[in-house]
Amino acid sequence: MVFGASLAIRGLGHAFGERCVLDDLNLTLEPGQILGVVGRSGCGKTTLLRIIAGLQAPLAGEVLLDGVSAPGIRPEVRMVFQEPRLFPWRTVAANVAIGFPPGTASADAIAGVLEEVGLGGRGRDRPAVLSGGQRQRVSLARAILSRPRLLLLDEPFGALDALTRLEMHRLFEEIWLRESFTAVLVTHDVQEAVALSDRIVMLDQGRVALELRVAVPRPRDHAHPTSTEIVAQILDRLVGPRAAHPARANPPGVTPSGSRA
Numbered sequence: 001m002v003f004g005a006s007l008a009i010r011g012l013g014h015a016f017g018e019r020c021v022l023d024d025l026n027l028t029l030e031p032g033q034i035l036g037v038v039g040r041s042g043c044g045k046t047t048l049l050r051i052i053a054g055l056q057a058p059l060a061g062e063v064l065l066d067g068v069s070a071p072g073i074r075p076e077v078r079m080v081f082q083e084p085r086l087f088p089w090r091t092v093a094a095n096v097a098i099g100f101p102p103g104t105a106s107a108d109a110i111a112g113v114l115e116e117v118g119l120g121g122r123g124r125d126r127p128a129v130l131s132g133g134q135r136q137r138v139s140l141a142r143a144i145l146s147r148p149r150l151l152l153l154d155e156p157f158g159a160l161d162a163l164t165r166l167e168m169h170r171l172f173e174e175i176w177l178r179e180s181f182t183a184v185l186v187t188h189d190v191q192e193a194v195a196l197s198d199r200i201v202m203l204d205q206g207r208v209a210l211e212l213r214v215a216v217p218r219p220r221d222h223a224h225p226t227s228t229e230i231v232a233q234i235l236d237r238l239v240g241p242r243a244a245h246p247a248r249a250n251p252p253g254v255t256p257s258g259s260r261a
Contacts (some may be wrong), residue, residue: 004182036197
């Protein structure tokens with residue numbers, strides 16, 4: 001049985017002053033799917049995520065979970081930000097429990113979720129002794145402690161180095177396969193979107209400009225022909241196709257064979 005929630009976005013519109021960032025946006029997401037959202041800066045990606053999370057009210061349209069309009073913050077929805085947002089004076093365990101009324105998150109549950117993200121036995125540590133990747137693992141543990149049915153991720157791995165990012169991709173996929181929640185991943189990294197998502201949408205001027213399914217078996221190989229084709233297709237839409245480089249002229253006095261004339 002799939003645990004994740006279905007998500008439907010109907011006629012979503014939002015603007016900041018005269019600048020429209022979402023324009024009659026419509027999207028659906030099946031339970032247990034991961035949707036990747038890419039696009040240029042300012043295209044409305046983070047605004048979309050904040051509206052789904054209930055952190056911001058749209059000027060038009062609605063968000064439906066399991067077919068029911070769900071304005072405001074909802075307990076079955078959690079969000080992971082680019083920065084871990086940990087309190088340095090609190091222990092790792094106390095940071096994981098943030099957002100829960102005192103005493104409602106058991107020590108066993110916290111220890112279990114830290115084990116899930118590869119931080120077993122680190123509950124008494126302070127954030128200062130953790131690496132960047134470990135801090136983001138704490139942030140992920142905090143988000144999944146309540147077993148959300150919809151997880152929203154706003155550039156969660158963008159500040160990590162390349163190797164740590166790949167490790168976090170694998171960790172996230174393992175947790176998703178085990179928990180079967182629905183997820184929306186906003187990212188500037190097209191390869192990341194292809195590696196993790198079942199579907200990808202590219203936003204442009206507040207609307208869906210491109211939508212693709214990623215039919216690549218998991219765990220995914222970045223070098224898989226379908227993955228590289230999808231990455232190229234998205235990048236062509238984002239930055240334009242690469243022009244062929246003109247043949248380099250031979251230095252004066254040198255023939256194409258490399259011998260001197």
